[in-house]
Amino acid sequence: MEDNKLSINLNIIDRYYPLRIEVKEEEKIRKAAKLINDKVLQYKQKYTDKDTQDFLAMAALQYVSKVLELEGKQDSKPIINELQEIEKELEDYLQKQ
16 A cells, blocks of 8 residues: 655744655645644734744634635535425426326
């Protein structure tokens, strides 16, 4: 069996984290780390009286809030309900035939 794992060292705010990830996930993981680093840098430039932990917490809060917002927009229950209604109508129609 082929091993599709890759060992990388990920830099997040001047700390290195050794990770073993799927090869296909590398670009996404590195992009996520870059977004975190960029957001923390923005906070560092704007608020000089806080520490890195505060900036990391604010970045995490911002990104997780966005994820939750997007998850809410992708609620599939209404679509599933509509499809079930259509299926029932089709079954009723076919039984009458």
